[in-house]
Amino acid sequence: MAINIGSQHAGVINNAEGDQNVYIGNATYTTLVDRVRAELRNVPLPPAVQAEVNAELDAVGTSTDQQAVGRVGRVIGLLRSAGALAGAGGGLVTALSALVGSFGELGQPLAAMLP
Numbered sequence: 634m635a636i637n638i639g640s641q642h643a644g645v646i647n648n649a650e651g652d653q654n655v656y657i658g659n660a661t662y663t664t665l666v667d668r669v670r671a672e673l674r675n676v677p678l679p680p681a682v683q684a685e686v687n688a689e690l691d692a693v694g695t696s697t698d699q700q701a702v703g704r705v706g707r708v709i710g711l712l713r714s715a716g717a718l719a720g721a722g723g724g725l726v727t728a729l730s731a732l733v734g735s736f737g738e739l740g741q742p743l744a745a746m747l748p
Contacts, residue, residue, distance in 0.1 A: 662701060663694045665732040669708075672725040682715045702739045705732055709746045718748055 670690060678686065689704040689711075696704060709729065712718050718726065726747055733740040733747065 662732075662735065665728070665735055666690050666693050668728040669725070669732055672728045676712075676717050676725060678712075678715055678717055682711055682717075686711050698736060698739055702736050702743065705729075705736075705740075706743050706746070709733075709743060713746065 673683075673686065686708050689708045693701045693704050709718070712725075729747055730744065733743040736743070
């Protein structure tokens, strides 16, 4: 099986066969998502919201940057709608802020959604 990739223009292009881990400084998306999950254990959520949040977080690690930003945006929206960000304390917001910050400029609109 051959995959032919046409002309590409970008600052950094990574083409990889098999699994590819994208590292953001010293942390991976997985590490940052794990921090968010750890903080969510202390936040009571309706089961349906918890299921949606988990599904979005599960998909972050296998998403492109733009897809991951959209998924984290949905997580923040779900948590805001459930009132979880207002009463969660600083740990959850700090963990979400770290994840959002890992997206660089793409994450700036999400940062505005956090308290």
